[in-house]
Amino acid sequence: MDIKIYENKKIREKLFYKEMKSGLRVYFMPKEGYTKQYAIFATDYGSIDNIFVPIGEKEAIEVPEGIAHFLEHKLFEDPEQSLFDKFSKLGASVNAYTNFNQTAYLFSTTENFYESLKLLIEFVQHPYFTDENVEKEKGIISQEINMYLDNPNWRVFFNCLRAMYNEHPVRIDIAGTVDSIQEITTELLYKCYNTFYNPTNMVLFVVGDLSFDEILKVVDKSERKDYEEVEKINRVFPVESKEVNTKIIEESMMTSNPLFYMGFKDYDCGLTGREEVKKDFVTNIILDMLFGSSSEFYNKLYDEGLIDSSFGAYFTGKKSYGHSLVVGESKDPKEVYNRIIKLLESPVEKILLEEDFNRIKSKSMGEFLMGLNSVEFIANNFVDLYFDGFLLIDYLDLLETIEYKEILERFKEHFTKENTVLSIINPIGQ
Amino acid sequence: MDLKSERINIGNGIHLNFIKTDKFKSNLLSYYFLRPLTKEEVTKNALLPLVLKRGTEEYDTNLKIQKKLEENYGASLSIAINKRGEKHVLRFTVETIIGDYVGDKDYIYEVVDLLKSIVYNPVLEKGYFKKEYVDQEKENLRRRIEGRINDKRSYALDRCIEEMCKKERFSLYPLGNIKDLDDIDEDVLYSHYQKIIKESPIEIFYVGEYDEKLVEYIKNAEKIERNNITRLPKEQIISGVKTKNMVYEDLDVTQGKLVLGFRTGIHYDDRLYNGLIVASDILGGGPNSKLFRNVREKESLAYYISSSVFKYKSIMLIDGGIEFDNFEKTIDIIKDQLEEIKKGNFTDEDMEISKKSIKASTESIKDSIFLISEFFFSQILSEDNRSLREILNDIDAVKREEIIESMSRVVLDTIYFMKNSKS
Numbered sequence: 001m002d003i004k005i006y007e008n009k010k011i012r013e014k015l016f017y018k019e020m021k022s023g024l025r026v027y028f029m030p031k032e033g034y035t036k037q038y039a040i041f042a043t044d045y046g047s048i049d050n051i052f053v054p055i056g057e058k059e060a061i062e063v064p065e066g067i068a069h070f071l072e073h074k075l076f077e078d079p080e081q082s083l084f085d086k087f088s089k090l091g092a093s094v095n096a097y098t099n100f101n102q103t104a105y106l107f108s109t110t111e112n113f114y115e116s117l118k119l120l121i122e123f124v125q126h127p128y129f130t131d132e133n134v135e136k137e138k139g140i141i142s143q144e145i146n147m148y149l150d151n152p153n154w155r156v157f158f159n160c161l162r163a164m165y166n167e168h169p170v171r172i173d174i175a176g177t178v179d180s181i182q183e184i185t186t187e188l189l190y191k192c193y194n195t196f197y198n199p200t201n202m203v204l205f206v207v208g209d210l211s212f213d214e215i216l217k218v219v220d221k222s223e224r225k226d227y228e229e230v231e232k233i234n235r236v237f238p239v240e241s242k243e244v245n246t247k248i249i250e251e252s253m254m255t256s257n258p259l260f261y262m263g264f265k266d267y268d269c270g271l272t273g274r275e276e277v278k279k280d281f282v283t284n285i286i287l288d289m290l291f292g293s294s295s296e297f298y299n300k301l302y303d304e305g306l307i308d309s310s311f312g313a314y315f316t317g318k319k320s321y322g323h324s325l326v327v328g329e330s331k332d333p334k335e336v337y338n339r340i341i342k343l344l345e346s347p348v349e350k351i352l353l354e355e356d357f358n359r360i361k362s363k364s365m366g367e368f369l370m371g372l373n374s375v376e377f378i379a380n381n382f383v384d385l386y387f388d389g390f391l392l393i394d395y396l397d398l399l400e401t402i403e404y405k406e407i408l409e410r411f412k413e414h415f416t417k418e419n420t421v422l423s424i425i426n427p428i429g430q
Numbered sequence: 431m432d433l434k435s436e437r438i439n440i441g442n443g444i445h446l447n448f449i450k451t452d453k454f455k456s457n458l459l460s461y462y463f464l465r466p467l468t469k470e471e472v473t474k475n476a477l478l479p480l481v482l483k484r485g486t487e488e489y490d491t492n493l494k495i496q497k498k499l500e501e502n503y504g505a506s507l508s509i510a511i512n513k514r515g516e517k518h519v520l521r522f523t524v525e526t527i528i529g530d531y532v533g534d535k536d537y538i539y540e541v542v543d544l545l546k547s548i549v550y551n552p553v554l555e556k557g558y559f560k561k562e563y564v565d566q567e568k569e570n571l572r573r574r575i576e577g578r579i580n581d582k583r584s585y586a587l588d589r590c591i592e593e594m595c596k597k598e599r600f601s602l603y604p605l606g607n608i609k610d611l612d613d614i615d616e617d618v619l620y621s622h623y624q625k626i627i628k629e630s631p632i633e634i635f636y637v638g639e640y641d642e643k644l645v646e647y648i649k650n651a652e653k654i655e656r657n658n659i660t661r662l663p664k665e666q667i668i669s670g671v672k673t674k675n676m677v678y679e680d681l682d683v684t685q686g687k688l689v690l691g692f693r694t695g696i697h698y699d700d701r702l703y704n705g706l707i708v709a710s711d712i713l714g715g716g717p718n719s720k721l722f723r724n725v726r727e728k729e730s731l732a733y734y735i736s737s738s739v740f741k742y743k744s745i746m747l748i749d750g751g752i753e754f755d756n757f758e759k760t761i762d763i764i765k766d767q768l769e770e771i772k773k774g775n776f777t778d779e780d781m782e783i784s785k786k787s788i789k790a791s792t793e794s795i796k797d798s799i800f801l802i803s804e805f806f807f808s809q810i811l812s813e814d815n816r817s818l819r820e821i822l823n824d825i826d827a828v829k830r831e832e833i834i835e836s837m838s839r840v841v842l843d844t845i846y847f848m849k850n851s852k853s
Contacts, residue, residue: 010531011531012455012531033453034453034797035437035793035796035797036794036797081721082717082718082727084716084718084722085718087663088716088717088718088783088786088787089779089782089783089786090786091786091787091789091790092790093716093787093791094717105507108790108794109790109791110790110793110794111786111790136730137730138730139730139731140726140730140732140733141733143685143730143731143732143733143751143752143753144733145686146684146753147583147685147733147734147751149684149685150582150683150684150685151580151582152580153580163454167532175640182852184688254579254582254681254682254683255577255579255580256573256576256577256578256579256580257573257576257577293492293496294493294496294497294499294500296493299491299492302492302566303562305566305569308570308573308574309570320822329573329577359497359500359501360500362500362501362502362503362504362532363499363500363504364504365503365504365532366502366503366504366505366526366527366532367506368503369455369456369503369531370456370504370506370525370527372439372455373454373455373456374798375797375800376796389657391809413668428682
C-alpha cells in the first residue's frame, strides 16, 4: 500500500497519509494512551463560496446566503432513523460546523470507533433532502440566527467585516438571514452538494489510539465510488477593491459596556501553502508584540482603565481575503482607536524590538506544543491548515524559520492607517 | 489505566495532590483556596485573584509577570473564581511545557516560584495592596459583573437560580455584588487576604511528570503561618416546593430565553443520584434526548434545549431559546416529556444511549491535564473516594426504577422567561 509517513521528532508526532482511488485523502495522527478517538470529514466549502458554476453546468449561479450552513444541518437527515440516534447508540457524539471556508462533520468516541467512522462517511456521502424536511429546518435555523442576533460579540465582529469589505462574501453572515434561508430549496441544496462534496474536494482526518490499516479498510468499504470526476471547481469571487467599505459602523444593543473591533484589511492576498501560513505567523507575532499582554501598549491602556483583559488581537489570512482584528471592551473605543493609530505612526524600531520578537516566538512555540495535548485542537487546526495547503506536522518547523527582518517588512506593508475600520456596539441609551 | 492521586496531608488544612502521567507535553500546577460562599465575603474573594495577578514583590507589574511567563516558553497563568454549590473556590494555575521539549529541564522551578509568589508574595505599598491596582481591579470587576448580560443564555440561567434560591447562599453570583465594591479598599482587601491565606483549606494539585525533588520543593513553599482553619458548611438542600415562582424579565432581545428550575432533593451521595444523572440525560442531555427530539426536531421551536443537574445543590435546570409566542407551548411539551419519564415511557435503548454518553464524557477527563486536576478536586469536595472506573460502573448499574424514582422526586420551583414586550 502506498502509505506515506511523516515524522517530526521535535514535536514527537507522526502523521500517516494515503490517497484513495476515489481521490479522497485520508490522514491519521496516532495518539497513544488517549481515551478519545476523533474523526473529522471536511469539505473545502464554506459560506464565502456562494457564487460558483454547478457541476455539469456552464453558467455561474449565486445561491442564497447561508446555504452551506443549511446544507450542513440537512445532511443529518436520514430516511430510516435519526443520525444522532445512530451515533448515540454506538456511544459516539456527532457534531458539525460551518465557517467561512469549510464545512466539517466530526464525532468523538471512546468505543466503537470504526463503526462510527463508517457511519460518518456514509451519512456525509448520502444526502437525503426532501421538501418537507427542508421546510422544517427553516424554523430551527431561524432560531439559531436569532440567537446570534442577540449576541453583541457576534454583531460587532460582523459589522467590522462589513465595514472592511465592499463585495467579498466574507461580509455575509455564515448562517444567512431569516429571509435569505426562505429561498433555499432541495434542488439548490443538491446543486451545492454535488459540486462541493466530491471526494477530491474533501479530507478525512483521524486522531487517537487507533490503527491506520483498520481506518483505511473502513474507508474503502464505506465510501461511495460513483462520484463524477471533477477537474476543478469554478468559484467566482467579486473583485474586491483595496479600499475599505466604510471607516466606522456603530450600533446600539443590549450590552453592558461598549465593545469594539478594529480591522486592518490586508492587501497582500492570493498566497497559498507555506507562504500563506508564514504570513499568518508573522502577522500574528507582530500583533502579539504590539498589543499582547506583555506589550507596553496593553499595559499602559490597562492602567488608564481604557481596556481590560478582554483586549486582544489576531490575524486571519485566506486565499481571497485577510484581515487583522484588534478587539475588546472599552468605555471609549474611539480613544483606543486613536491611540492605536498613534502607536503605528511611531518609528518601527521603537515599537518592534528584537528581544520582544524572540520572546513572543518562543511563547508561540510553547502554545503550539500545549495545543498538541488536545485531539480537538489537532483535528480542527489540521483541517484548517490542510485546506490552506499546509500540514500541521510542519507547523513548528515553519515557525522556527521566521526572522526578525520579516517582521519589520510585514509591519510596513500591513499596518497603515488607510486600511483601518472601526466597529462599535454601544449599550442602549448611550 | 486508572489515574491515581497521591495525596499528602501536610497539616493545617493544606493538602498536596500529585497525579503522575507522561501522556501530555505539559505539566500543570494549581492552587485551590476554598471559602464558604457568603454575602459578606463573596465580592472580596472575587476581587482578590484579580489584584494578586497584578504584581509580586519581585515582578511588581503585570508587564514583568507576562514577560517572565513568555520567557518560560509561554507558560500559561490563569485564575478562576467559581462557586461549587455553596462553596466559593479561588483557583490559581500555571501550565508549562515539559522541559525535554525545549532542552531546559529545570525551568519548571522558576515557574513554580512565580505561581507561589503570586499567591503568597504580592507587591505591597505602605503595608497594604497597591491602591492603584485595587482601584483598577475594582473597576474591572464592576464591568465584568455588569457584563453578565452580554451572554443571554448564561445570564438567564443565573437569573433563574437567583430567583429560585433567593433565600439561600447559592443565589450569590460568584463574582460578587457591585454594591459591595464601594466599601472595599486596599486596607480592607489586604486584611481579608491575610485571613484567607491563614485560614482557608488549600488544595494543591500537580499533574504531569515529577520526582521527589519537585514534591519537596512544592511542599516547602507551604511553611506559612496558619490558624483557625475555616470549616466549610454543607449545602442547604431543599426538597419540595412551597410556593411556585414565575419571573419575567423584559429586555431588548430578539429571542426569548426560557429557564425552568426544579428542586430534586437528591444529594450527591444519595444512591439515587446516579439515577437522576441518567434521567436528566434522557430528558435533555444530547441530541437523542426527549426534549431535543420533541422541542427541536419535531416542533422546530428551538435551536437549543437542554437539561442539566447541579451536583452540589440538588437542583435541575432546563433551558431553551424560543420565540416569545411559543412560551406556553414549549412549557407544555417540557412538562409532558418529564411526565413520560415518570411514567417509565422510555426504552432500554434510551437508557443505554444516555449511559454511554455520560460514561464517554466522564472517561474523556483522562485526555485533559486540566480536567484531571478538576476531577480529583471535585472528588475531594464531595468526599467521594471512588475511582474513575468505579464511577463508570455505578452509572452502568443504574436501573430503570431508579430513573423513574429520581425523576418523580423532581419538583418545579421557578419559571424564568426573558422576553421583549416591544416586539
